[in-house]
Amino acid sequence: MMQIPSIPPVADAALAARLDAAIDNKTKPRGSLGRLESLAKQIGLVQQSVRPQLREPSILVFAGDHGVTEEKISPFPQSVTWQMVENFLAGGAAINVFAAQNGCALHVVDAGVNHDFGPRERLLDRKQGYGTRNFLHEPAMSVEACARAMEAGADLAASMPGNLIGFGEMGIGNTTSAAALMHRLTGLPLEDCVGAGAGMPPEGIAHKQRVIAQALRRHADADTPLQILAAFGGYEIAMMAGAMLGAAARRKLILVDGFIVTAALLAAARMAPALTDYCVFSHCSNERGHALMLSHLGASPLLQLGLRLGEGSGCALALPLVQAAAGFLCGMATFDSAGVSDQER
Numbered sequence: 314m315m316q317i318p319s320i321p322p323v324a325d326a327a328l329a330a331r332l333d334a335a336i337d338n339k340t341k342p343r344g345s346l347g348r349l350e351s352l353a354k355q356i357g358l359v360q361q362s363v364r365p366q367l368r369e370p371s372i373l374v375f376a377g378d379h380g381v382t383e384e385k386i387s388p389f390p391q392s393v394t395w396q397m398v399e400n401f402l403a404g405g406a407a408i409n410v411f412a413a414q415n416g417c418a419l420h421v422v423d424a425g426v427n428h429d430f431g432p433r434e435r436l437l438d439r440k441q442g443y444g445t446r447n448f449l450h451e452p453a454m455s456v457e458a459c460a461r462a463m464e465a466g467a468d469l470a471a472s473m474p475g476n477l478i479g480f481g482e483m484g485i486g487n488t489t490s491a492a493a494l495m496h497r498l499t500g501l502p503l504e505d506c507v508g509a510g511a512g513m514p515p516e517g518i519a520h521k522q523r524v525i526a527q528a529l530r531r532h533a534d535a536d537t538p539l540q541i542l543a544a545f546g547g548y549e550i551a552m553m554a555g556a557m558l559g560a561a562a563r564r565k566l567i568l569v570d571g572f573i574v575t576a577a578l579l580a581a582a583r584m585a586p587a588l589t590d591y592c593v594f595s596h597c598s599n600e601r602g603h604a605l606m607l608s609h610l611g612a613s614p615l616l617q618l619g620l621r622l623g624e625g626s627g628c629a630l631a632l633p634l635v636q637a638a639a640g641f642l643c644g645m646a647t648f649d650s651a652g653v654s655d656q657e658r
């Protein structure tokens with residue numbers, strides 16, 4: 314069974330005071346870099362340094378298929394999952410464009426796609442199965458399989474070269490999984506957790522909600538976060554949950570994308586609450602439920618662009634802001650060093 318790594322909170326009063334002073338002594342009016350200032354402080358606390366450096370950032374797109382697609386809960390067929398993985402490998406998806414634009418390495422992780430890809434460059438084979446089971450009728454996966462997927466994710470994150478990992482996903486049907494997880498893990502009303510996903514019309518969303526409500530009754534006995542993740546989760550969601558824990562255990566910064574990635578975090582953070590200290594929330598998705606999920610976590614997302622794509626697209630777009638935050642803390646002169654008088658002192 315997966316050993317949940319112990320994740321220490323990043324809080325450190327002495328370092329926090331040094332970071333505040335370092336940020337306030339930069340050649341700018343106090344607070345004038347706004348949200349970048351709290352972001353720089355967070356990065357400093359994660360890296361335990363007043364001169365944090367982001368090294369070799371990468372984005373991992375975790376892909377998996379979902380048995381619950383049998384219930385027609387997505388406007389797209391399951392096969393679009395493997396077809397989009399091929400698109401990622403060929404360089405033609407939005408995430409390829411945005412990651413390349415920002416010089417960010419990109420890998421696709423086969424967590425459990427219902428397709429054989431064979432060995433391919435940039436594809437990390439961590440296949441746990443050919444899609445999950447239909448969670449309307451049985452748990453998506455066994456608790457043991459869920460723990461194995463998490464462990465594979467934790468090992469993968471630990472083996473990544475840099476100190477920042479952006480999390481993205483691809484999986485037709487995974488907003489159904491994520492909505493069920495959100496409801497079970499937060500207790501928020503189901504109707505606030507269910508949205509259009511890849512574009513379900515209103516009557517389709519009502520059907521999706523009925524399917525989830527029935528599945529929730531079916532798995533009412535799932536109680537621990539691991540049992541809940543196994544009952545409703547996708548392989549990509551379980552693997553992301555484990556990878557986030559593995560990343561934080563190595564004090565890597567975690568960039569969170571949209572609704573599904575945040576649902577994986579909800580589950581992982583129930584296993585190790587300090588995990589959120591290591592997370593930067595790249596954006597607030599247009600998927601119904603994401604804003605509420607973020608407030609439940611006390612998160613303040615960097616961007617609000619009306620995205621609802623997934624793939625880690627929000628991470629790639631927010632990466633320059635994260636780099637700017639670490640960059641100003643390392644690169645800017647201080648009032649003293651630049652000979653600029655600080656009227657406030």
Ligand SMILES: O=C(O)c1ccc[n+]([C@@H]2O[C@H](COP(=O)([O-])O)[C@@H](O)[C@H]2O)c1
Pocket residue numbers: 386387388389482483484485486487488489509510511512513570571572573574598599600603620621622623624
């Ligand atoms: O990231 C988001 O907030 C997000 C919101 C809606 C949809 N998606 C993507 O759309 C797919 C899931 O949609 P669906 O309708 O098949 O559940 C999956 O591949 C996700 O990456 C992603």
Ligand SMILES: Cc1cc2nc[nH]c2cc1C
Pocket residue numbers: 389393397482483484511622623624
């Ligand atoms: C085309 C398409 C691209 C995606 N990227 C992430 N989720 C997706 C879902 C669809 C349907």
